[in-house]
Amino acid sequence: MKSLTEHLFFRTESRREFINITPEVEDLVEKSGVKEGLCLVNAMHITASVFINDDESGLHDDFEEWLEGLAPHEPISKYRHNRTGEDNGDAHLKRTIMGREVVVAVTGGKLDFGPWEQIFYGEFDGRRKKRVLVKIIGE
């Protein structure tokens, strides 16, 4: 069995951002030498997400508005978590909706994707250094 473990690093300029990380993950699959296996991509921080969807800016705006409706950032005092001195209570909930991780099949040495699938890093409490873990196992 082969395995590869790598990290991607982020420090976004705004509080919330979606970043397409598909090319970076594809490069790591190639680097791993795995032809048949599984690729795990997960946020290592609990106010960020890794998810798969379409790379279409209108959709990303829809996500932003929808998540803000489901778990609004303000009022800050709405969240008990913010009594710890944080203002990211909403970010924990938004990341829960979007998910922590994706597992993608590796087939013939490539990410085995449908026509529109792209992997995104979803930041909900940015302007801090964050990491994503990529772990590939197989043969």
Add this chain to the structure above:
Amino acid sequence: MKSLTEHLFFRTESRREFINITPEVEDLVEKSGVKEGLCLVNAMHITASVFINDDESGLHDDFEEWLEGLAPHEPISKYRHNRTGEDNGDAHLKRTIMGREVVVAVTGGKLDFGPWEQIFYGEFDGRRKKRVLVKIIGE
């Protein structure tokens, strides 16, 4: 390490539908010859879902109503994504709630399931040809 990669195909008659795909996945686990390992089942389209829950029609109606409340199909103009000419903005959000994929343990050559666990394909923008990927790895 053994691995198997197969696709399931769908073209639902209605826009939204839940289909129990457990028997098909069980057959693929047997075909793979894997006794101990992991089975990934994922939608390859970003307006569809694969999830695990109970095969109970009342519950499925509850899911339908609940998702329509969280991300209504209409008005179509509500979603910026629909300015691309699509009318499936809601389907991207509904699939996000229900999830893209499941990872199931394979133990003793079988899906290692609790008493009520069943795997479903969740379609939110049907009447088009769609695919699900099943990838099994192990020994």
Add this chain to the structure above:
Amino acid sequence: MKSLTEHLFFRTESRREFINITPEVEDLVEKSGVKEGLCLVNAMHITASVFINDDESGLHDDFEEWLEGLAPHEPISKYRHNRTGEDNGDAHLKRTIMGREVVVAVTGGKLDFGPWEQIFYGEFDGRRKKRVLVKIIGE
């Protein structure tokens, strides 16, 4: 390839509860002898969840309140599923938001975690015996 399959058992005293199961999963990773691989942790019941977030009690209270807003327990008659004699229609929806499973990388014989990541069992229909499956594969 090595693999380990184990179960954790729960019978909570209240209907809803979050339990940190990280130490138990860490022990199983050590027991497995896997140095590089993947660890799947999933609820085996469809009214319970396994998720990763922060071990902070204010946040857990926020989750509880937020989930109750998205899928209220009452009125019981709100859910068609409850016509089967159950009163857990809401629990199926709450677990869907929080997720069934997590997949965690195993690196150097340890769970490969970010600084605040902890694994929780989320119970939404307790006072019954429930199980979580831990499956570790790798080398």
